[in-house]
Amino acid sequence: MLRRQDVGHRVVVRRIVGVSQDRTLYSDALGELVDLTETDLTIATSKGTLRVPLHEVHRAKRVPPARRPPAADVVALELAANHAWPAPVQSRLGHWILRAAGNWTGRANSALAVGDPDRTLEAAIDAVVQWYEAHGQRPLINAPMPLAAPVNAALDARGWTARPLTLVQTALLGPLLGRIEPRAELPPVELADSPGDDWFAMVAEHKGTLPPTAVRILTGVPEVVFAHVRDADGSLLAVARGAVTGPDRWLGISLLQTAPAARRRGIAQQVMRGLAQWAAQRGSTxxxxxxxERNTAAVGLYGRIGFTTHHTYLTREAPTG
Incomplete structure (x- = not known):
């Protein structure tokens, strides 16, 4: 049977799905173990997240990992993403990065647990709790998997909960541009150095009210661009943000949103193409x-234009009380 230290690793689970003519029927699932409680286990498979009650599990074991990027590549990408979404308050705990931004987005308000915290794991978690309590915020830890599997196991033991699994997906810009044909019949993608008021308004519909801290995060990157797509009457149809950061010149794409009336027209793909062209001109590849992971519509869109999962992460929340 699986144990807490298996969280973040690839596993195979054989579960009981029924009985036919006095024969027990089984189904096998292969994926990454993302949660294990006293009653259930949850794995992220290629078809989605699957929660299995433990009483249905016939057998379960850890299996060799699928081909994964080296740990150094995961760390480098996570650091590039941190630079692209810069929390205004940051502190170091060894190599871990403690971040606070008035509770606007989990990314900017969680400790990034990559590298050596320069103390025991238990002491590092205690220090994270103390730091966030001093800043008046609930302690959060961003744990990339399987790199931070020991962190996840330690947090499980402390009763920390997990937000939905997040996929960090990547694509090469050359093939991406080849997959997305330009569509002259669609409104053009406008790229601006700063967002318009209606850009902020569309983002706020999804993210909630944007405090000054949010504006600081969104605009506080040296190489950043804001995409707008407008209808003939000037109304906003789609937005997105692109930022190029890190020594590897990663293009980080975020906040891609399309107005409900403009969906399924290919506009989102054209926005991605516009951001990719902008970044390629600046040396990004x-x-x-x-x-x-549960946003199946977005995952499907990204898959069609060449994005695949590089690694995953869980945002862990300290128990209340």
């Missing part, structure tokens, strides 16, 4: 984005 690769793009990444972060999307919740």
């Amino acid at each position: 690769r793009a990444y984005l972060q999307v919740e």
